[in-house]
Amino acid sequence: MEGETRVHIGSEIDIIEARERGRTIGKLVGFHPVDQTIIATAISEIARNIIFFAKQGTMSFEVIAEGNRRGILIVAKDSGPGIADISMAMQDGYSTSRGLGLGLPGVRRLMDEFQVISIVGKGTTVTMKKWVAHYD
Amino acid sequence: MEVPILKQGGHLIAAIQAALTDADLIRLQDALVEQVGRYRSKGVIIDVTALDVMDSFATRTLRSMAHMIKLRGAETVICGIQPEVAFAMVQLGLTLEGISTALDLEEGLALLNRRTVNSNQSV
Numbered sequence: 001m002e003g004e005t006r007v008h009i010g011s012e013i014d015i016i017e018a019r020e021r022g023r024t025i026g027k028l029v030g031f032h033p034v035d036q037t038i039i040a041t042a043i044s045e046i047a048r049n050i051i052f053f054a055k056q057g058t059m060s061f062e063v064i065a066e067g068n069r070r071g072i073l074i075v076a077k078d079s080g081p082g083i084a085d086i087s088m089a090m091q092d093g094y095s096t097s098r099g100l101g102l103g104l105p106g107v108r109r110l111m112d113e114f115q116v117i118s119i120v121g122k123g124t125t126v127t128m129k130k131w132v133a134h135y136d
Numbered sequence: 137m138e139v140p141i142l143k144q145g146g147h148l149i150a151a152i153q154a155a156l157t158d159a160d161l162i163r164l165q166d167a168l169v170e171q172v173g174r175y176r177s178k179g180v181i182i183d184v185t186a187l188d189v190m191d192s193f194a195t196r197t198l199r200s201m202a203h204m205i206k207l208r209g210a211e212t213v214i215c216g217i218q219p220e221v222a223f224a225m226v227q228l229g230l231t232l233e234g235i236s237t238a239l240d241l242e243e244g245l246a247l248l249n250r251r252t253v254n255s256n257q258s259v
Contacts, residue, residue, distance in 0.1 A: 037218075037220040037223070041228060045192060048158075
């Protein structure tokens with residue numbers, strides 16, 4: 001599994017395509033089935049934000065390695081309205097759809113590394129990583 | 137992809153076969169809310185065994201569906217949430233509070249049968 005693969009996010013169908021792509025790559029990298037589902041769920045949330053707030057964007061997937069650990073890097077980019085107050089958007093409103101309704105705190109819990117860069121009027125880039133965990 | 141809705145006694149069973157788009161979920165919601173009236177059903181089972189992801193939209197829609205069906209006078213049981221899906225939902229902070237759930241279709245039907253018998257007796 002070399003290089004990155006990219007999915008255009010422009011409709012609801014693409015959300016399913018993106019999460020299936022993420023799951024497939026996750027499986028290849030050696031993620032536990034629970035983690036494959038967690039990755040697919042995180043992708044679903046972020047892809048839906050793209051559709052909802054920016055109408056369209058892209059999601060790219062890449063296998064990453066650092067020392068002897070392997071993982072997946074997912075980058076979601078859009079040129080939508082951007083998020084004015086990221087720290088507010090990252091606040092956990094207890095469950096979903098409180099706060100700013102972006103579900104970002106929940107997604108952050110699903111992934112190992114999570115970063116949002118957003119410029120109002122220019123767009124948003126969400127970068128997230130998960131490393132293969134060994135349950136033994 | 138349309139979700140087939142089966143009639144089983146006084147109950148409706150929505151058997152989800154594969155990943156659903158948001159539009160599919162909304163169509164399922166509309167169909168169930170309407171059919172509860174048409175068939176005078178007392179119980180509805182939504183079998184989500186085939187769903188490999190339940191994100192915030194799917195969870196919210198299922199919750200609304202169950203509430204609407206309740207307002208139409210029927211009980212809903214969601215059955216078949218897979219273990220890894222349950223795990224991801226909890227991590228994400230998603231709940232189905234106030235909604236009945238069951239391990240699988242068999243348990244779901246048993247639960248509905250008990251519920252609807254009890255409600256008949258209390259009338």
